[in-house]
Amino acid sequence: MIKVYNTLTRKKEELNTLEPHKVKMYVCGPTTYNYIHLGNARPLVVFDIIRRYLQYRGYEVTYVQNFTDVDDKIINRALEKGIPASELACKYVEEYFRDADALGVKRAEFYPRVSEHMPDIIQVIQGLIDKGYAYQVEGDVYYRVNAFNGYGKLSGRSLEEMLAGARVEVDERKEHPMDFALWKKAKPGEPYWDSPWGPGRPGWHIECSVMSMKYLGDTLDIHGGGADLIFPHHENEIAQSEAYTGKPFARYWLHNGFITVNREKMSKSLGNFFILRDILDKYPADTVRFYLAATHYRSPLDFDNTKLEEAGRALGRLKNTLRRMDELLPEQVEPGVLDEAGQAFLDVLDRLRQEFTAAMDDDFNTARAMGCLFDMAREINSYLDSRAGGLNPPARVAINRARQVFTDLGERIMGILKLRTETGAGLVDEMLGILVELRGTARQNRDYTTADRIRDFLVASGVNVEDTSRGTRVTYEQVPEVARVIDFLLGWREEARQARDFTTADAIRDKLVAAGVTVKDTREGVRWSIDSAGKLS
């Protein structure tokens, strides 16, 4: 039984979907006038995990996320840049996808855009006018909040309360100060669409009402977004949709908490925001995803770089466990039977799997669920340590199943365990391989000075070195510079030559050549070049 915290009722409620085993989900997407910032990225990851989890629990999820690509901010920005608003909006939709893809956010079923739904929007506005929920004034159309008696139910305040501390400038033409625009008359030079009320564009809230109902029906199961959308955006969506259809709009309203910086909300107006693209330049995307998922979605999340460093180390622990299993597991695990120890091991994992599920069932408690993954990692590592000599067939069967469970939860649901496939690192890996070989020889000869010099270089280059029972493993978060590694190798060769150790010197050169690096000893010193660009790709 899945429970979700519903902003509408301020309680955790059992998730009962409209149709059994189906979830209709709508999440408010960005207004596309800039790159998204980290605060925008939180709901992407949060609702992506919620969606993945619901699927894991057997729901068929229809996920819709809109793009608000018609908006004052877009128009203003486009004006500044001297390009059409539509072009600007389009560009940032594309940029959005680059960011979302990097974070491992699965594609939605539908990505409706305002610009492509004008007839639908106009039809709903007309319907609201016909029913007496809206009125037009000089080419503008306003929603009549007094006509909808549930107004304020989501944000938990009455119209009177809103007026009490209101900071709204009163537009004399409006019947009620809280009435909001459904259609805005175009000013000269602004993009516009024709309508029964004259040329103009939709107000901010109407598009979500229209597009969600178009793709998901009059009533949706889950409507999500950031907590700052509760009022006025979602409140107004409810007013529009329910007035239009006479039916409940969304059964469950889920809202994620903010990202803060120095405990202040990260926001565009405060200027304390971090563009996601910049963060992704410095930190791996899975680290960022882990950071966003390691705290419960409704809690505030304070940001600074040290939090990402910590997230990277924590996630590294989980990934290390996966890597250890992969190193010991052959491509194909032959079917076999478990032994007693293996069964006991799997029983423990299964208990943890159940704890994980219970945590996620309880309003998607990813923080607690992550705790279960760390418990699992420890169990798996322990089991692996106890079989350091190598895996016998029953142990292989056990580890194979353990891997399945671990990745099911960690990758399929959380989306944080995909080990980056090092692309473009082919040559670097070959160079590192040569160094590992050289160091291995030195260690065999108990020449630890040499061995440590190589390791020191590797570590200084950002490469981790671990000597395991099965050999030396080198890993890195960021691909080290090829040139740096080659220079080091050639420096090493030069030393060997000076010491008249031509065996070593020639071996290094031969290996470089074999890897596609040409080495020339010129009068000015050593020159090298990479044979074919193909090697780098």
Add this chain to the structure above:
RNA sequence: GGGCGAGUGGCGAAGAGGCUAACGCUGCGGUCUGCAAAACCGCCAUUCACCGGUUCGAGUCCGGUCUCGCCCUCCA
């Protein structure tokens, strides 16, 4: 002013009436290792902002105080 929410170890973060206050990071000790790294084992909150109350029993419920954040205006 009105509405909402939060205050848990050095840090981050779960727990929402009752087994030893998860988990991660950091630090310390140990095992393993040529030394490391990784991994494993152990240690690090008699106490959950403060004061009262309810209860056999309260981080967990109630009342009050303090501090902080958010919304009421574009914002995920």
